[in-house]
Amino acid sequence: MSLVFRQKVRALMTTLRQGGALGRVRASIYTIEWQKRGLPHAHIVLWLASEDMPRPDQLDHFVRAEIPDADAEPELHAIVTTKMVYGPCGTLRPTAPCVVDGAYKKRFPKAFKSITEVHDTGYSRYRRRSQCGGGRTVQLSGWPGGAVDVDNRWIVPYNPFLSRALDGHFNMEIITHAVTCIRYVIKYVIKGGDQVMFRVSAGDEVVDEIATYQQGRYLNAMGVAWRHFGYPVHEHQPPVQQPSVHLGGDDQPLRFRAGVSPRQVAEDAGTDTKLTGLFKRCAEDEFARTLLCHSVPRYYTWQTGARCWRRRRRGKPDVAGIFAAEAISRVYTASPRAGEEF
Structure with missing residues (x-):
């Protein structure tokens, strides 16, 4: 199953990045997660080119x-x-896990809406027509208590093209202008793996081993296989590179690695860093002097062995026929209180 899911994720990212299914993708980020039942899923965030970003009157073409x-x-x-029906829960199935004290924890069912609107929260409120307004209903069987009638209030937002291509559950949302919304999405994607909290107790304390197993079962077979491969x-x-910022002169950090002799560490300390190497490149290369620090990795690559910056030999021709790649740099923040750092 890990092999199949890996191939699906690779095919999906290739379709999004190179196939232009949603438009030209400027940047993308994704993280793989596993439910406690062991099922994997991917959280993907895309940044589209400004010319391809959907306008409010075009949202229905991207998301239904x-x-x-x-x-x-x-x-x-x-x-x-x-695959895209949430629940149903609430009055249709009061015993559902998402019903807590009579409230819907996942905010379903949604309200009926005749048109799609962009909300102040940053998430769009998609069109969900009622049966009187042209919406459809479907009867689903297999639920406890018998068949239930489901309308548009229970449908998870989806993209028609990607749903057909994947033949699976694919929830899609369009985030607009809200900074807090975008910050939450990025934080959620890069939050890292699951962790377990534990404590040491006295030997005479009664431990519920079943409850402990259910609460701490985070590393499942799918996750183990994924990491094993x-x-x-x-x-x-x-790709994102981070140039160095350090003290001038001989005040540079030393890095001791396993298997490296102290003599080799001392010799490496006298070589150029990414910062001093950039200074030398600017002294020799007129084009490098026209760039800001965050633009250098776009046109140059850092040679670890030679400890120098070299112009890219592959990519797409950009300024004056110089090759460029979609690489960016994240510059350190240097406080004036730190003194003469550069």
Whole structure:
């Protein structure tokens, strides 16, 4: 299953980055997560080119939250009604885990809406027409208590093209202008793996081993297999480099690595860093002097062995025929209180 999911994630990212399914992608980031039941899923964030960003009147072309027509789109109808229906819970199924003290923890069912709107929270409120307004309903069986009638209020937002391509659960949201919303999404994607809290207690304390197992079962078979195969849990595009900031002169840090002799460490300390190497490149290269620090990795690569910056030999021609790549740099923040750092 890990092999199949890995191939699906790779095919999806290739389609998004190179296929132009949603437009030109400027940057992307994704993280793989596993539920406690062991099922994997990917959280993906895309930044589109400004020219390809959907306008408010175009949102319905990218995201739907309604049941498709079974006659016009039979394949999509089958996928949505079997894989994109939340619950149902609440009055339709009061024993559902998402119902806590009579409230819906996951904010379903949504309210009916005749048109798609951009909300102040940064998330769009997608069109969910009622049956009187042209919406559809479908009867689903297999739930405790018998078959239930589901309308558009229970549909998870999806993209028609990607749902057909993946034939699986694919929740898609469009984030607009809210900084707090974007910050939450980025924080959620890069939050890291699950962790377990533990404490040491006296030997005479009664321990509920079943409850402890259920609460601490975070490393499942799928997650173990994924890491055993060496598959990445997190990837981002374009690559990000971080240039060095350090003290001048001989006041540079020494890094001791396993198996490296002290003599070799002392010799490496006298070589150029990314910062001093940039100074030398600017003294020799007129084009390098026209760049800011965050633009250097776009046109130059750092040679670890030679300890110098070299112009890229592959990529797309940019300024004056110089090759460029989609690489960016994240510059350190240097406080004036730190003194003569450079």
